[in-house]
Amino acid sequence: MSKRKIFYVEDDETLGFLTADSLENQYDVARFTNGKTAFEAFCKNTYDLCILDVMLPDMDGFEIATEIRKRNQEIPILFLSAKTMKEDRIKGLKLGADDYLVKPYSMEELLLKIEIFLNRSVKTSTSNATLYKIGAFEFDPNNYCVTKDSQTTNLTDREAALLKLFLDNKNTVLKREKILLELWGTDDYFMGRSLDVFISRLRKIFKEEPNIRIENIPRVGFKLVVE
Structure with missing residues (x-):
């Protein structure tokens, strides 16, 4: 059975590598460090779940989420961000995100969130x-x-x-x-x-x-x- 595909955008090289390395045990992870490049790839490929940093070069995570929702209402979107203000979290959710985790986050919690979102998507598509x-x-x-x-x-x-x-x-x-x-x-x-x-x-x-x-x-x- 093929792995589910994760669209992951994070410009911090160390954090991005560590997170992607942990996720790749279970998922096929496409990792990007530039917002504009990442969104161009999203438009050309198919993914099962999106993980977005907020502060990114060229195109920030909020902008990417907005454009994704114009094209795809179903795919789960999860923000991972150092922006801790309540207003930032609420903005992310209002843009159509499914969740917003604040850095530093627990890898166990991230994996649990991903499983919840992907399992629910499968149940919906097969019901x-x-x-x-x-x-x-x-x-x-x-x-x-x-x-x-x-x-x-x-x-x-x-x-x-x-x-x-x-x-x-x-x-x-x-x-x-x-x-x-x-x-x-x-x-x-x-x-x-x-x-x-x-x-x-x-x-x-x-x-x-x-x-x-x-x-x-x-x-x-x-x-x-x-x-």
């Missing part, structure tokens, strides 16, 4: 092509999109996974811990803040539909209400 009806909306989890009146909104892999989890448990309270463990494999504080960003995105999709809403359940979690 039955079930379409969900939500009021006037139709959600296609295999193609990561929500459609209403011929207007389609594309979702990222993480947004689609979150919406599917809500729909599989509609009108039922989901604890924050359960959602975080299902989607990120951890329930730490920052992942909780990340979850709020993704829920805000889903709310915008359904904001004009009064019979569909995601309710906050204080100190417990959330509930997708479909009337």
Whole structure:
């Protein structure tokens, strides 16, 4: 069985070598040190997951992620960055990233994140092509999109996974811990803040539909209400 392909961009030669060397035991790693060169390669090849540094020469990680999402809504994107400000993390997630790890990071944690994202992608691609009806909306989890009146909104892999989890448990309270463990494999504080960003995105999709809403359940979690 061929190895899954990782698109890895890091301009620190030592860190890039050590990380790629660790990943190559399990994955086929394509490593780049220049943002522009890396993105040109992304456009010509097929990868299963992206790992991006933020501060890169010629084209930074945020710019690369933005361009990737214009072309591919499904591929998982993971930022590894020395930029520790909350605003930088939230910006990365809003651009469509699935996670944001701060340097120095644990190799064990990185490998766990990669496995979670890749396993979820496999489950989605091999699941039955079930379409969900939500009021006037139709959600296609295999193609990561929500459609209403011929207007389609594309979702990222993480947004689609979150919406599917809500729909599989509609009108039922989901604890924050359960959602975080299902989607990120951890329930730490920052992942909780990340979850709020993704829920805000889903709310915008359904904001004009009064019979569909995601309710906050204080100190417990959330509930997708479909009337």
